[in-house]
Structures are given as C-alpha cells and as structure tokens.
Amino acid sequence: MAKISVEHVSVDFKQKKGSFKAVSDVSFAVEQGEIYGIVGLSGAGKSTLVRTLNLLQAPSAGSIKIDEQEITQLKGQDLRDLRQKIGMIFQHFNLIQNRTIAQNLAFSLKAGNYPAEKQKERIDELLRLVDLQEKKNDYPSSLSGGQKQRIGIARALANQPEILLCDEATSALDVETTEEILQLLQRINQDLGITIVFITHELDVGKRLFDRMGVMEAGTLIEEGSTYQIFSAPQQLVTRRFVSRNLSLSIPxxxxxxxxxxxxxxxxxxxxxxxxxxxxxxxxxxxxxxxxxxxxxxxxxxxxxxxxxxxxxxxxxxxxxxxxxxxxxxxxxxxxxxxx
The missing domain is CATH 3.30.70.260 (ACT domain)
Structure with a gap:
C-alpha cells in the first residue's frame, strides 16, 4: 500500500493576463518507509508540488491520498490532524531568532498539543537524535548552517510525524555539511521508519540519498524510476543533461x-x-x-x-x-x- 498517492494533480496560479500552471497533471506514489526524491531546475514546480502534500498549497485539480485517505478537501481539525503526521524541513531553516533552541522545539511541541509534562524530556530526546544536546540554551544566531538545519530536522520530528517533507534542505549548505545532513536523514529513515519526500535541484544529493526519484520540467513529471535506473539509462533530454553533468569526464x-x-x-x-x-x-x-x-x-x-x-x-x-x-x-x- 502506498503511503502517499498523487494522481493527476495540477496547481494553477491566477495572473493579470490569465493563469500560470505551476504543476501540470502530475501522478506518482511513495511507498511506506521510502526516500523519494523530486529533481528539477529552478522553476520546475518542485516546491509547489511538495507543498500540496500537506495542503500548504491547495491543488487546483487531482487527488492526493495519504494512507488511502483523500486529503484535498480536509479543513479545520481534520487538516490539523493531517499536518501532525507530516513534518517539514525548509531550505533556510525558519528558526525563531529570539528564542533558544529549546524554546524553538517547545514552540513546535505546544503547537502540536504535545503533553506539557513530557515536553522537556522530548526536547532532550530530539537534541540527542541530532547530536546537539550542548546547544539547548543557545540562540540560532550562534549556530552554523549545518547546526541550524539539524535543529530544523529536530523541530520537524517533534510531534513524531510519519512523513518528512524536505524542501531544498541542503542547498544552503556546503558539501561537507550536506553529507552530514544526508547521513542524518538516512539514519532517521532507517531507525524511525519515516517516509521522506525530498526535492532538490542537486542530482548529486539524489545519487546518495534517494530510493526512487522523479524528474520535473515545466510543472510536469517527465521521468520516474529507481535512482540507479535514472542514472544508468536516462530517457528524457533534461534527465540526460542532469546525469551527464554529474557523471561526465572532460578531457582537456x-x-x-x-x-x-x-x-x-x-x-x-x-x-x-x-x-x-x-x-x-x-x-x-x-x-x-x-x-x-x-x-x-x-x-x-x-x-x-x-x-x-x-x-x-x-x-x-x-x-x-x-x-x-x-x-x-x-x-x-x-x-x-x-x-x-
């Protein structure tokens, strides 16, 4: 059974001279416990698509099911309950600057109605998970980019979600820090069994992290397969260009x-x-x-x-x-x- 099922989803944005189709008739499925990646250049529609999975962006058409439940029409408490199951990691961390790391995590726990008497224990548990126990009382401004993203991951996991959405979660980081974040996400996936959907324009991230992946261009999912299939036998021109840049040899x-x-x-x-x-x-x-x-x-x-x-x-x-x-x-x- 698919954990996430997306069928014929489109997203239209209204403009002065008509409408712009940011996502056009996209279908794919993500299995329980899988790391599924969506790759594409800037403007391909990746971020818009991933935000439909927790209804931060409402689709204009199509069906989205999580655990076989149709979510596109959810409102009120039902929508809040859905979002409890889905954590999100952002490119630029989105931490509250005038609150300590512990207070940032407490904010997410309170928003998720986590029992007050258990919040301190949960904060300590989350900080151990991302190996930043000593930063508990520090402020975000004192952290490196990689440490901020680790806190972003801890915050996304605060209310024990079943799905983790990663929106360009490594693109603001250097190569070494990116590798550390990818290893952390792999460990979370394996140890906690969380399903991960990760969008990026960096194919090298996909090579190291994804089980399966789709390639987007101009709002459309143009190719999909296992990560090995995409790298070893790309079918579409855009995919071949992506792979060629990643694997090519240049002779002076x-x-x-x-x-x-x-x-x-x-x-x-x-x-x-x-x-x-x-x-x-x-x-x-x-x-x-x-x-x-x-x-x-x-x-x-x-x-x-x-x-x-x-x-x-x-x-x-x-x-x-x-x-x-x-x-x-x-x-x-x-x-x-x-x-x-």
Missing amino acids: QEVKEHLTDGRLLELRYQGEHTLDPLISDMVQKWPISISIIHAKIEYIQQKAIGILCIYLTGEEEAMQQAQDEIKKHVYQLRTVEKGA
Whole structure:
C-alpha cells in the first residue's frame, strides 16, 4: 500500500493576463518507509508540488491520498490532524531568532498539543537524535548552517510525524555539511521508519540519498524510476543533461591534440559488467595498444556505473575489430572527436 498517492494533480496560479500552471497533471506514489526524491531546475514546480502534500498549497485539480485517505478537501481539525503526521524541513531553516533552541522545539511541541509534562524530556530526546544536546540554551544566531538545519530536522520530528517533507534542505549548505545532513536523514529513515519526500535541484544529493526519484520540467513529471535506473539509462533530454553533468569526464583539449594516430573512445558500463577485465582481454586478442586516458566508477544503490576513456592505436582493421568487440560488452560506446 502506498503511503502517499498523487494522481493527476495540477496547481494553477491566477495572473493579470490569465493563469500560470505551476504543476501540470502530475501522478506518482511513495511507498511506506521510502526516500523519494523530486529533481528539477529552478522553476520546475518542485516546491509547489511538495507543498500540496500537506495542503500548504491547495491543488487546483487531482487527488492526493495519504494512507488511502483523500486529503484535498480536509479543513479545520481534520487538516490539523493531517499536518501532525507530516513534518517539514525548509531550505533556510525558519528558526525563531529570539528564542533558544529549546524554546524553538517547545514552540513546535505546544503547537502540536504535545503533553506539557513530557515536553522537556522530548526536547532532550530530539537534541540527542541530532547530536546537539550542548546547544539547548543557545540562540540560532550562534549556530552554523549545518547546526541550524539539524535543529530544523529536530523541530520537524517533534510531534513524531510519519512523513518528512524536505524542501531544498541542503542547498544552503556546503558539501561537507550536506553529507552530514544526508547521513542524518538516512539514519532517521532507517531507525524511525519515516517516509521522506525530498526535492532538490542537486542530482548529486539524489545519487546518495534517494530510493526512487522523479524528474520535473515545466510543472510536469517527465521521468520516474529507481535512482540507479535514472542514472544508468536516462530517457528524457533534461534527465540526460542532469546525469551527464554529474557523471561526465572532460578531457582537456591539450591532451586531445597529442592523440593523433588512433581512436579516442568513451565507454559506459553498468551493473555486473562494470568491473570486467575488458581492456586486458582486448589487448591479448588483437594486435593493438590501449591507453587509459580517464576513468570513473560511481556506486549507486550498491550497483556500479563506469565511464572509461581509452585511446586505441594499431592497424586500422585491428582497431575496428577491437572496437566492434568492445561495443558488445558495454552499455554505450562513442567516439570522442579530438578537435571538439
């Protein structure tokens, strides 16, 4: 059973000269305990879409179900009860600056009607969870960006939600701090079984965190699949561009200019064949030489994707035979233009 089910959801914003469709006929499902990501460039409609999941943004059309309950028409207490099940983490933390960290967490607990006599214990528990016990009486201004986001996560978890929505939760952080936040979210997902929906424009975040993901462009979900599927075999142009920027190898023109007598090839592997001894096999089989110019292997969901740039030299017929044989054993082979 899907924890979240979105069917044909659209969001229209009225403007002076008509209306603007920020989200257009989007459908997807998120399973219980899954980390599901939505990736897209700025303006793709990601934030608008994720805010429909707790009705911070009302959809103009379509159905949204949580635990098979239709939520789009909820109001009053029913809507408040729904939001108790859904925590949200924001890009810019949204902490109350003139309150201590403990008071920030207490504010969320009070808003969620958490029993007053248990709030102190819960605050201590949340701070242990994000490893910031010593910051309890500090103010947000004294914290680093990563520490602020940890408090943002603690606040989102205050009332024991079942779903966590992350709206660009790492885009204001540096690379090292981003990694720490991703590891924390993975631990929360695994230890607490919380379903996470994470939106980002950073595909590298998806590679490390998501179980499955969708790609948005101009308000539409254009592609969806496991994270490995998206990286290993992207179908849409936008997705291929995203993946290419993340996995591509760039050979300096100065290097290409020295490679004048042979063939410069880029090979892409995936799955179980990534680590096969292909190069040594080809050299033994054909009277050619192969130089490895550049190589990269990424592991996504414990499966490998490899990119290898090689330079073949030898007799023309032998090079062609070797290239034809190599092509049978890789996912993709292309000739790199030396003048490009």
